[in-house]
Amino acid sequence: MDIATAILIIGFAALVAAFLLLVIGLVYSELMNSDIPRGVANSGKLHMVHGLFVGLAIAGRILHRLGICHQVNFIRWFVACFLTRLRPVPAGLRVKDLKFSEVPVRLYQPTAVCGGLRRGLVYFHGGGWVLGSIDSVDEVCRHIAKESETTVVSVGYRLAPEHRYPAQLDDCEAALCHFLSVAEAEFGVDANRVAVGGDSTGANMAAALCQRLARTQVGRLPFPRAQVLVYPTLQMADFNLPSYQQNHAVPVLFRGRVAFYFLQYLNGDVSLCQDLLEGIHVPTELKPSYKEWLSPSNLPPECVARGFTERPAAEYDGEVYHAVKAGLEHEVSPLLADDAVIQKTPPTFILTCEYDVLRDDGILYRKRLLDLKKDVTWRHVADGFHGMMNFFNHSWLTFPSAAYVVDSVVDYMRTL
Structure with a gap:
């Protein structure tokens, strides 16, 4: 050399x-x-x-x-x-990659003999609208399909930053509507027993889609039988709720990253992160309604037990609002929808985790649903953190509590 x-x-x-x-x-x-x-x-x-x-x-x-x-x-x-490790398809399950209205999907069909039409679940993965894929929730969808004898459709919607809102939600709607239109004829699924669901931002889109369909799809196709929301992110108005304060630095989702992901979804201007965290994007005239819906007094007392400090009202900045105003609409923040919109949503399953910045979003949405006499099933993981479902059955990355999260969804799907 x-x-x-x-x-x-x-x-x-x-x-x-x-x-x-x-x-x-x-x-x-x-x-x-x-x-x-x-x-x-x-x-x-x-x-x-x-x-x-x-x-x-x-x-x-x-x-x-x-x-x-x-x-x-x-x-x-x-x-x-x-x-991400895709294992061989287990006995009792058939898995196919397809396209529904040009949207990539993965279909999971139980092969056991069924006496009639099956139930269905259209599932949207999480990942902040930026990360995640059909592959990332493959183990979860396999387990739900096989154990609950449900035909599951996992949707590979477009991601930011390449695509902004409403591209992701539009893809989810297109895939769901396609499936509903062919469910019985092509897949042996009862279109009246099809739920929508997801985790994190996937749950956000499931809730937003139910609200959108309640306004736009009346009478055209069967309405979703239920919405399955696993540690959902549901509002962009208040990043200082007790769960945001208590769990601001708990992995895998820090408080600041939530604002970052919302901005990636909306417009990509992450320079506004601190403005969102401080709350200067919320118009003065909207604050009374938001205060009513997002008040910590609506939470169970134990949610405040680990500490909470009421922050002074932030001074409104009109320029920031106009840059992110779509984020306060109910298609991005379903928790902020009017009563008349939420009243039209289907029965709901909500799962929250104690050590998750998004904990209070799910609990406050449950409160709004219950106030409107809606059917709600709530599960709370006392030792859980955000994103734990992604560590289900993933070799050395597996967290035992993740099985409880996935099996809770299985148990709920069996009731539909």
């Missing part, structure tokens, strides 16, 4: 070492900003998973700034290649 080659090799090794040290240093700094309470299930493993995800985000950020690839594309690639 000549001297020039040796120098190149040493230089390259030094650059790699410097890159790794930079990533490690940034990961350590980010980890110090997290706060995992003692009550969280498998807190040691959650620390490890959080470190992995922070490392991915930081490595992606560096590659983005170097002009090598977009941060989001790097994270999607890594998750698809190293954290």
